[in-house]
Amino acid sequence: MPELPEVETVRRGLEPAMAGQRFKNVTVRRHDLRFPVPADFSNVLRGRKVQSLTRRGKYIVVHLDGERGFGLHLGMSGRVRVFPKGTKREKGAHDHIIFEMENGGVIVFNDPRRFGMAFLTGDKWEDEKFFKAMGPEPLEDVFTPDGLRAKLKNKKASIKAALLDQCVVAGVGNIYACEALYDAGIHPARAAGSLTRAEAGKLVKAVRAVLKRAIEAGGSSLRDHRTTDGNLGYFQHSFSVYDREGALCLSCSGGKKSCKGIRRMVQSGRSTFYCPVKQK
């Protein structure tokens, strides 16, 4: 479920439920996520007030009053569900962390595959190892064609693989890498270092546009993506190429070009979808 747009959607759903509130109790039902949840996680949070929530790449960072804070990552299958006071909380088989707030609200972190993470941060959360080497936020001004080009310089790996590298740009995952390359008209197998200045410009624009659209749509993603109130995201109906092998893309269905449709290939172990006519 979770690339940048989904994580941002979760952050927005979490904000009203957490910000300004104190943790009454935090229960870690399983510590064995991608990394062990710190043994003192609950104790550090209990009684503390949440100041604000930010997102960095695919991570959510919760800032506590005073010092410290904590981070969450949804992995592949993580979900966060908010149950305001008075709502009935259905229990799930993979509810790993339960945050009970002083106002009676309950927030549940659920993650079947347990690729997700929960960790404590110091006062300077940016110093955390997860954020140290992370690339620019794609929706901020720091993400520029020249900056991107500099990162890709001399890279022999494919541009698709490079986009998945969180050091190159933060928050882009498999779906939006495919979608952005399609938008920019760039073939996913191109060597990353071979992009021209103009192509880097197109790609920056495309990444931004695709992510923004997805956030506006309430976080996409796959059939089972849910927002914090349990509703389905609905961007899944508007992918251009992702998971559309064999179909004609918008640009080919309109014209008279002979195109056999969207193709699927595997790059560094992940599915890539692309249109061989539009993407060069």
Next chain:
DNA sequence: CACACAACCTGTCAGC
């Protein structure tokens, strides 16, 4: 160093 790939773990879906 840079890159490709396996591993982590569970659920779902297509095919037989």
Next chain:
DNA sequence: TGCTGACAGGTTGTGT
């Protein structure tokens, strides 16, 4: 209906 295998949004560690 039930079984098996392929595959799934991410990240890290290992091996070439």
